[in-house]
Each structure stands twice: as C-alpha cells, then as structure tokens.
Amino acid sequence: MEKRDPKQQTRPEASAEVRANACGNDERIKSMIREMPDLDPPGQLLSSVMEAVRAKKVPLWLRAYRWVTSPRSVTFTPLQVIPAMALLLILVMSAFYVYERDTRNVALNRPSRELVPVVFTLNMPQAHSVQVIGSFNNWVPQPCELHKDNGSTRWILTLQLQPGRYEYAFVVDGTPMPDPHAEFYQDDGFGNKNTVLSLEKTDDAI
Amino acid sequence: MSSFDRNVETEDAEVIAAIWDGDVNAYSILVSRYQKPVFNLMFRMTGSYEDATDLAQETFIKAYDQLHRFQKGKKFFPWLYTIGMNHAKNFLRQRNRTHCVSIDDCEMGSGLDYPGQQEDNICSKLDYELLHTALDQLPLDYREALVLRYHEELSMEDVAFALKLKLSAAKMRVHRGLARLREILEKGQNGKERS
Numbered sequence: 001m002e003k004r005d006p007k008q009q010t011r012p013e014a015s016a017e018v019r020a021n022a023c024g025n026d027e028r029i030k031s032m033i034r035e036m037p038d039l040d041p042p043g044q045l046l047s048s049v050m051e052a053v054r055a056k057k058v059p060l061w062l063r064a065y066r067w068v069t070s071p072r073s074v075t076f077t078p079l080q081v082i083p084a085m086a087l088l089l090i091l092v093m094s095a096f097y098v099y100e101r102d103t104r105n106v107a108l109n110r111p112s113r114e115l116v117p118v119v120f121t122l123n124m125p126q127a128h129s130v131q132v133i134g135s136f137n138n139w140v141p142q143p144c145e146l147h148k149d150n151g152s153t154r155w156i157l158t159l160q161l162q163p164g165r166y167e168y169a170f171v172v173d174g175t176p177m178p179d180p181h182a183e184f185y186q187d188d189g190f191g192n193k194n195t196v197l198s199l200e201k202t203d204d205a206i
Numbered sequence: 207m208s209s210f211d212r213n214v215e216t217e218d219a220e221v222i223a224a225i226w227d228g229d230v231n232a233y234s235i236l237v238s239r240y241q242k243p244v245f246n247l248m249f250r251m252t253g254s255y256e257d258a259t260d261l262a263q264e265t266f267i268k269a270y271d272q273l274h275r276f277q278k279g280k281k282f283f284p285w286l287y288t289i290g291m292n293h294a295k296n297f298l299r300q301r302n303r304t305h306c307v308s309i310d311d312c313e314m315g316s317g318l319d320y321p322g323q324q325e326d327n328i329c330s331k332l333d334y335e336l337l338h339t340a341l342d343q344l345p346l347d348y349r350e351a352l353v354l355r356y357h358e359e360l361s362m363e364d365v366a367f368a369l370k371l372k373l374s375a376a377k378m379r380v381h382r383g384l385a386r387l388r389e390i391l392e393k394g395q396n397g398k399e400r401s
Contacts, residue, residue: 025388032337033356041245042259049237049266054230062274066226 115160116199120146120170122179125153127172134168134197136161141171167194214239218282225273237266240283243358244290250341250349251294261297265290284360284368291350291369340390347371348383355380 120132130148131141136159146155167186169176176192178185184196217235224232244265248258269289276285341349347369354365366376 025392026384029337029384029387029391030356032333033341033352034359036334036337036357038242038246039249039255039258041241041262042255045241045245045259045262046234046237048263049270050231050234052263052267053233053270056230056270058228058230063228066274070223070226 114163116163118159118161118197118199120157120159120168120179122146122155122170122172123153124155124172127155129171129173130155131171132157132159132168133171133176134194135166136168146170161199163199166197166199168197169194215281219278222273222276222282225270233270236282236286240286241266243283244286247287247290247350247353248294250353251298251346257297261290261294265293268293281364281367283358284354284364287354287368288370295346336391336394337387340387340394343390344383344386348379348386351376351379352383352387 122130124130125148130146132144132146133139133141137144144157144159146157148155167188169178169192171177178193179195182195182197184198185193186196188194218239221232221235241262245258245262248261248265249255252258252261265286269286272289276282341352344352351365351369354360354368355362360368362373362376362380365371365380366373369376369379371379
C-alpha cells in the first residue's frame with residue numbers, strides 16, 4: 001500500500017485556507033505590480049526623437065495617398081446644388097447625344113481621304129418610303145432615307161463610305177428586304193438575308 | 207474601457223491624423239505620452255540605462271516610419287509596444303546579452319528611488335526589489351503580459367495584440383505568470399525569514 005506523506009495530506013479547510021491565501025497574495029502582487037515605480041526616461045529622449053523625425057521627409061506619394069484616403073466633409077446649400085445638378089445633367093445629356101450620334105454614323109461622314117461613294121438604288125415605284133440600314137449606320141434607318149425624283153420610279157441615295165465589308169438591307173414601308181440586284185447575301189441568323197457589300201480603296205462609285 | 211482610456215484613444219487617433227496630414231510636431235504628443243512605458247520596457251529588456259535610451263529612441267523613430275501601416279481604429283500604444291518588443295528582441299539577439307535588473311542599479315533621481323513616495327506606497331523598497339527580481343525570472347512574454355495587464359492596465363485584448371498572441375494565450379500567460387510570480391516571491395520571502 002502506498003504511503004502518503006502526512007505533510008501532503010491536507011484537510012479541506014486547510015486547502016481552502018491555502019487558496020484564500022493564494023488569492024490574497026495574488027491581489028497583493030497585482031497591487032505591487034500596479035504601484036511598481038517606473039524609471040523616468042532621460043530628458044533628451046523626446047527632443048532627440050523629434051529631431052530625427054523632423055529630418056525625415058514624407059514622400060510625396062504617401063502624402064497624396066493620405067490626402068485621397070482621408071474622408072472630407074463637404075457642406076452645401078440647396079441653392080448651390082440646383083445649378084450644379086442642372087449643369088451636370090446638361091453635360092451628361094450632351095455626352096449621351098454625341099455618343100449616340102457617333103455610334104449611329106459608324107462609317108458615315110468620317111473625315112477620311114479614302115471615302116468611296118456608294119449609290120443605293122431600288123426600283124420600287126409603288127413604295128411610299130425606302131431606307132437603307134446596315135453595319136455602316138449601326139442598322140438605324142433615320143439618316144439614310146432614299147429619295148425619288150419627280151417622275152422617276154427609282155429610289156436613290158448616295159453615301160460616302162470607308163473601304164471595308166458591310167452588310168445592308170432596304171427597309172421598304174417598314175419592312176426589311178435585301179437588295180434584289182446584289183450578288184452576295186448573308187443570312188442574318190434570324191431567317192432573313194442581308195446584302196453583302198465589299199468596298200476596296202480603289203473602287204469608284206458603286 | 208474607462209472614459210479616460212476612450213479619451214486617450216481618441217486623442218491618439220487625432221494626433222495620428224494630424225501627422226498624416228503633415229504635422230510632424232504632433233508626434234511629440236505621442237512620444238511624451240508613451241516614452242515612460244517604452245523606456246521602462248527597454249530597461250527591463252536590457253538592464254542598461256544607455257541601451258534603454260537608445261532603444262526607446264529607435265522604437266519611436268521606427269514607429270514614425272511605419273505610421274502609414276498603422277490601421278485606423280486600432281490603439282496606438284499596443285501597436286507601439288509590439289514594435290518596441292520586436293526591436294528589443296532583435297537587439298538582444300544581436301548582442302546575445304543576458305540582462306540582470308536590480309533596483310540598486312538605478313541611478314539617483316531616476317525614479318526608482320522615489321523618496322517622496324515611500325510613505326504613500328503600499329510596499330516597501332525591499333518588496334519592490336523582490337518583485338523586480340521575481341519578474342526578471344519570468345519568461346519574457348509572461349513578464350510583459352503581467353506588466354501590460356496590471357501596470358499599464360491594458361485590457362486583455364490589447365495585451366494579446368501587443369504581444370502578438372491569441373486572447374486565450376494572453377490570458378494564460380497572465381494567469382500562469384501571476385502564479386509563477388507568487389511562487390518565486392513566496393520562496394524569496396521564506397528564504398529571507400529563515401536567514
């Protein structure tokens with residue numbers, strides 16, 4: 001049978017007393033640490049640090065980064081906001097208009113010395129309106145209306161196009177149809193046919 | 207967190223914002239506020255007044271250089287303490303020195319001879335000498351965890367941040383550090399009584 005050291009046999013009340021003493025000592029140690037006197041730093045520490053720091057130049061990129069990442073507060077009155085918003089609206093609408101106009105006339109009226117005149121004609125006297133749509137005007141018929149001279153049965157329109165490959169179709173009274181006199185056609189993927197037009201630099205009027 | 211701590215935290219953030227805006231002199235507020243704990247950390251680490259002065263100075267300069275890495279919303283002092291700890295560890299690694307801090311090493315007027323405070327303090331000079339000796343026997347992380355928690359009165363979260371520990375690890379170090387410190391002090395007390 002294992003013998004235990006009588007000194008190690010502690011009564012419950014004795015162990016509680018030990019714990020209480022330990023707790024008391026811990027509180028006393030915490031208090032000692034809290035009250036532990038500090039050394040005073042040397043008087044020149046502050047000045048020597050600041051001297052070294054002042055000699056340093058903050059890089060421009062860092063200052064710029066700090067400036068752009070620092071939140072700013074802006075104050076304004078409604079009276080200032082209204083004209084600003086109106087101006088902003090005008091600018092946005094102008095930009096939108098210019099963008100629309102440019103994209104609509106993709107290949108039309110571009111300043112170029114190599115424009116090739118192309119004459120679109122369609123013999124359809126019974127039609128009330130004829131337009132041409134194609135990849136050169138982003139498939140928008142508005143600026144490309146064919147006209148018919150008095151007494152003539154042919155609808156006609158001349159466009160200046162840059163050399164390249166285009167697809168187009170006529171829109172007769174709102175209904176698209178390919179050029180009946182063309183040589184090449186291309187399926188548009190929706191069951192219709194577009195006319196294929198290929199312009200070379202040296203081509204004369206077509 | 208006390209309102210005092212919150213005020214200090216807010217002030218620190220404002221000072222840092224001013225420094226970021228180019229006001230270099232604002233840094234003196236942070237140096238003045240934290241030079242004592244940083245210097246005392248360095249003195250505990252090196253045991254040398256001169257080395258502690260140099261290391262404290264270098265720590266503040268290093269912190270200034272790295273201020274752009276300081277994350278907004280964090281507390282400055284634990285961040286500074288981390289830089290100081292790492293700097294002191296590197297220094298000791300290079301010098302491969304052991305340190306021995308004794309209260310008798312302190313110069314007159316350095317603060318530890320606190321003549322006017324003797325009557326006010328709960329513990330006697332002898333107790334503090336024992337405490338310093340006992341603290342020096344603790345592993346570095348345990349000692350600094352106790353100092354940060356009870357002397358600098360940081361929260362456990364800030365102690366963990368300063369020592370780059372998880373919260374549970376920081377709590378463990380404070381708990382075990384205190385137990386170990388008690389053992390050392392009790393042994394020292396018993397030895398004194400026997401002699």
